[in-house]
Amino acid sequence: VAGRLVEFDGSLGLIIGGGGASLTAFDAVRRHGGQPANYCEIGGNPSVRKVAGLTRLILSKPGVQRIAVIMNVVNNTRVDLVARGVIKGCVESGRDPAKTIAAFRVPGAWEEEGFRLLRHYGVEYLDRSVSIDEAARRAIAGMSQGS
């Protein structure tokens, strides 16, 4: 199920999921003035390797400055594996995860482990008290501050 990718022209890479949340997140990014570089939907508990590969692919596109990871509260997908994959993909692309990940909003299964990992790399994460569209807004606010 993981890894449906459609290209757009913007500078904000997106890793979003599942099926309904990705539509919600993509709309929210645009509504708040964001320019998505892609639509990339993940789900069905993708492996660390798969998420890392998608992250590298998205970051390799010219003009992509940062990446936002936004999913609904997950039951089957493990938050820590998504976090590990995105961080790995950033590092393998020669980027600092803390400066590259504009938002990480994936609450749910194994979230404590995932949040601990993100903290370790200095990445700000958003928990279930922050809605999908608020996460999109914050990702874009971070972009405009520049980095």
Add this chain to the structure above:
Amino acid sequence: LSILVDEDTRVIIQGITGREAVSFTRDMLDYGAKVVGGVTPGRGGRDVLGVPVYDSVRQITERERVDASVLAVPAPFVRDAAFEAIEAGVPLLVIVTERVPRRDVVQVLELARLRGRRVIGPNTMGIISPGKTKVGSIGGPAEDTRKSFLPGPVGVMSRSGGMTTELSNLLSQNGLGQSTAISMGGDPIVGSTFAELLPLWQGDPETKALVLFCEPGGPLEAALAEQARLPDGQVRRAGNSLPIVAFIAGHFMAEMPGVRFGHAGSIVEGRADTAEEKARIMREAGIVVADDFSQIPALVKRALGER
């Protein structure tokens, strides 16, 4: 109260010995669901987590009442498993399997209609009446489920399984519990539509407002709008119709007709499929449509206050 399922609902699992079925059966038991049996042909006499396994549905229905069956068999076997449950008299089928061939789905729904059974799905995560029971994988492990879903007065229907949890979590975070939450299934053809379930919500005295997660593609939203508009013929309480708040995701898809995003049923092939047009039709019928996802709790509270 709640609709479709509650603490007394006696559930069986068809395909209970499959890996995912074992996992969600554990979660259901932990949440307090009454799982009275499982079915896997050729595996009768065993048990899964203490739940007895039978060779056929009838072996269970012959000796005890069964209110619902969760179908988690592989896609090629869904049709026969559903026929079996329908003919054995099970009134509610919850089909969680993905990628069931469309002609099989049509045949299942036709037989269900003839026999007066209700079908949710396919490609559904299931149904939950918070604090009472859950039927299917909805919410995941019991501990996670309790974080996202709280008992309360709001009915939830969603075309996305994940967004059923997300939407309920958003409501819970804002002090709005749920009477029942239903993942409708993301396929182009599903067993129950928004419109078909509306009378159940309207007839439930504990449900004070209804919230919907909608997507581009398909006739579900337009059919609901038509039904919501009907002045008579539905179960109504004390002259009040049930307030409905809807959110429609996928506005961007209008720019990309013919491309499928998210679920199998989510595609824009004509103007009527777009989020914008669905919003217009629903608003015309008196349904409140949220522009932003996080506006939903405030709109629900306003609707509750106006009653």
